[in-house]
Amino acid sequence: MTSQVRIAAVGLFALAAWQGAVPEAVAQTPTRQPAPPGAQVYFHYPIDGLSVPERFTVRIGLRGMGVAPAGINHARTGHHHLLIDTEPGPPDQPIPSDYNNIHLGNGQTEVVVTLPKGRHTLQLLVGDYTHTPHNPPVMSPKITVNVR
């Protein structure tokens, strides 16, 4: 399931920020932030079924809430996570950080990814300042892209 995925230019500072925040997030059993009513995360690009080149920019839209870098506890905000070829984990746990779960911890709203040729699934999931999904999770439908 977790096919190896090469990711280019994921924003190194974002990863650094995430790694710094991990221990705390795990230590305290996170109480989940309520999701603002009507909050919705979606893909500006690509859309479901699209054929894309190997290197492309994923652009993320967010309705009904705001973006804040990881670690910033601010009401009605969160930061984006791009899930590639993977299912979301349990919603009460911090989103893992690996090649399949790209954290945009600096508040980025787009990210350049490089994927091998073939079909891949993409999904967006907003995490709060501890990388834990909101309650209910602010999550996009899973889309499939065809990398050619």
Added chain:
Amino acid sequence: MLRLAPALLLLGLAVAVPIAGASAQERARQRSPAAATARLSFIGLADKAQVPAKLTVRFAISGMEVVPAGQAARNAGHHHLLIDTELPPLDQPIPSDFNHIHFGGGQTEAEIALTPGKHTLQLLFADHNHVPHDPPVMSERITVEVPATSAEKPRSAAGPGARVFFVDLRDGATIPSHAKIRFGVEGITVTPAGTTSPNGGHHHLLVDTELPALDREIPSDFNHLHFGRGQTEVELSLPPGEHTLQLLMGDHEHVPHDPPVVSQRIRVRVVGDGQPAAAAAAAPHAPGTGPARTPSPNDAAVYFVYPRDGDRIYPTSTIRFGLRNMGVAPAGVAKPNTGHHHLLVDAGPPSFDAPIPADLNHIHLGGGQTEYRLTLPNGRHTLQLLLADENHMPHDPPVISERITVTVVPGGPRARRRR
């Protein structure tokens, strides 16, 4: 500016390498018959046309089919573009070099780059072995001309009284070898290069040089420093000695305005770090400036995902923002390489040295929002995005979008089709 010096640079061409050794050159190949009605021509390219240095050439063939090289088919072949050369021998494969471009993949257009001057172009169709047909199917040989050097460009008008000057730096001043030079403007707004706006432009600092030609792009080199992102100051390093400095505004295409917005050419004396600089040149902040500006990455950009320039939109529309190479953080959050969006509606760019005002024309998205539901009265409106730091101060250089114009129509975008 990219200068394509070599004779011909071919872009994006899949040049087939078909020549089957030297022996092929010598003995005549059997030629495929061509349809008598076959016609080959350029699309939209006339003889003696003036063309840009980089152009797309499109080929039209009638009476025959285009198939990739190597596939033997009746009444079919693939294109070859001959540049600056005579017809090759017609009983042999067409050579493959910079003057004979093969389109063995069955392409029907090509982007080519030409040096300034006159060039000849001719199309020649050939069969699966790259041998011209019998009779040969070819186009007229046309001559095109690429005008010498990036030619004159239309100049933007500058408002009356528009003026550019050095802030706190007078003619004859003494400055350290590493000094901050600040630029002031009056009667014209600073907008990034590439942003078309009436009475706007960006700075150019001319160091130790005369004014360049005013009817074309300002050169970009060590003597002509461009501030295309709308910067209003520079940390300038100069060797000790006498130097001249002059400011010149350029429009969105780096062309000076008409009349040119140019400062006095001042003479400065640069002293080494050991010696005291008589006038503490431009170091202190001008009185009245607010908090210091936060630096932004050089490749940061903010843009509209929706709408685009010229779009017709509904009276209530969701405006969506895109941000490249930076992150979004709510107002009040100090984090490097982040900021929050501001949507400027029917307002020019504000001063970059002060917090962005908060009113109906300057919408703050202090919660880190990346879209905004905007209601506007019918008619034309301008929209522009400007990112700002935790204190609502624009970054340095400012991260600002193009100023787009949208038309609000009650029926929304679809009203366009009904006339």
